Amino acid sequence: TSISLFLPNTYEFWWTTTPAAFVERMAREHDAFWEGARTEKAARLGLSPVEVSTLASIVQAETIKPDEAPRIAGVYLNRLRIGMPLQADPTLKFALGLDSVSRILDKDKLVDSPYNTYTHAGLPPGPINMPEPRNIDAVLNAERHDYLYFCARDDFSGYSDFAKSYAEHLRNARRYQRALNARRIYR
Template sequence: MSRPRKRRGGCLSILILLLLAAALAAGLLWQRYTEFADSPIAGLRPGTTLVVRQGDSLPVVLRKLQDLGIGGLQTYEWTALARQMGAAGRIQVGEYRLEPGMTPRDLLEAMRDGDVIQHRVTIVPGWNIRDLRAALAKADPLVHDATGLSDADLMAKLGKPGQHPEGRFLPETYVYTRGDGELDVLRRAHGAMEKALDAAWRARHKESVLKSPDEMLTLASIVEKETGIAEERPAIAGLFERRLRIGMRLQTDPTVIYGMGTRYDGNIRKADLTTDTPYNTYTRAGLPPTPIAMPSVEALQAVANPAPGDALYFVAVGDGSGRHLFARTLAEHQRNVQTYLANYRAARAAGR
């Protein structure tokens, strides 16, 4: 009877030892696993980025990391961590920043949540379509999918065939990610302008002389080009509206300059003011046929609610401030012109 009991005791001891060994091994594996998950990835250099493309699996991402000079990558460790974090099969497309000190857990979390690098491009108020397209052509890493398209083809690509592109893109800063193209940015900017223009048109004052949102956009573009002083915009908008109401020509230099196109060399001469083009508001009454620039939201709002008054003329102060002098009569305006000339000459004499 004693010998079987000894065999059972020996088996129990072996079983306990095996369990202890398994627990120790599991503990060591867990320690190694947690050290792997939360230790900085070796070999990361400042400014390095990882691009994940459509269809890239975790093994493909690991090969890309190896191509970036990062060694010692164990697929089974990354796979186990990805499963634990819910990142397996959920890696999102995009460009990711790799900085020294980043851990595998940090990187998998970023790829799971789509925490991609965001780039920015700014459309400046007062730019024309040539300025805008030139800026987008230089933006990196934006995909240049509008290069080579005519303005007409561009608008057709945006779903607006036949629409003139001038003034149709809202000036602001747009965020994009690697893989986005010029058309993506332009589509968003066009939609933003449509929304801003619709809001301004619905908020316009009841006595507005403007007959359509397109006319509002055109007048706002002129106001945008006439002044960089925010508080002056409603006054200038009101002045132009009064001119339109009484049939007086707008006589605004920015429209003449726009009509000159690439012939404009920074100076506007008397011959330019008398040379007729569809945009010469000295030779033609009413608004020009299209906007002449990209107006800001503030310019749209100024045209929707212009300042009241009786001024019909304005001229720059001439002191470099960018401000203007307003006048009700031609005689008063001519005195303001003399003030402008005196200030301008004094500024030049002072080297300003």
């Protein structure tokens, strides 16, 4: 997709730059970024650069903590590896155009969209945002672990609690839901 062509950075352009020259420059920047080691790492993961960017966009939407991004990437790679749906709430927010909600409801999981990772297996068709290079690198250097689940911590620190089993995940999720309710965050 076209959004995966762009990398957040500071670029200098003159007001006389044509649209074609702009796109050409972005393509050169993209190719330079993906040259060599990153493309090799993506291939070892069984992903294309666009797929890495797509997963990185989900990771970026999941956490504000750079040190946690490789762990979250590892969760999603584990799910992809075993054929488990990603079930990524940020993809639902994207599909529904809900930028500012703090809580995904069960009815949201019914949206008919290729970006609904609750009902569609694998990665969505493209990125849900423009992932920063650090999140692309978090996917390419994802943590290796046995976690399949994660949920925001109930202390609202921005960190997540990780779980290997669904039962453990449900305990974490219920704790977080109680914290949301206590703060009267219903949507």
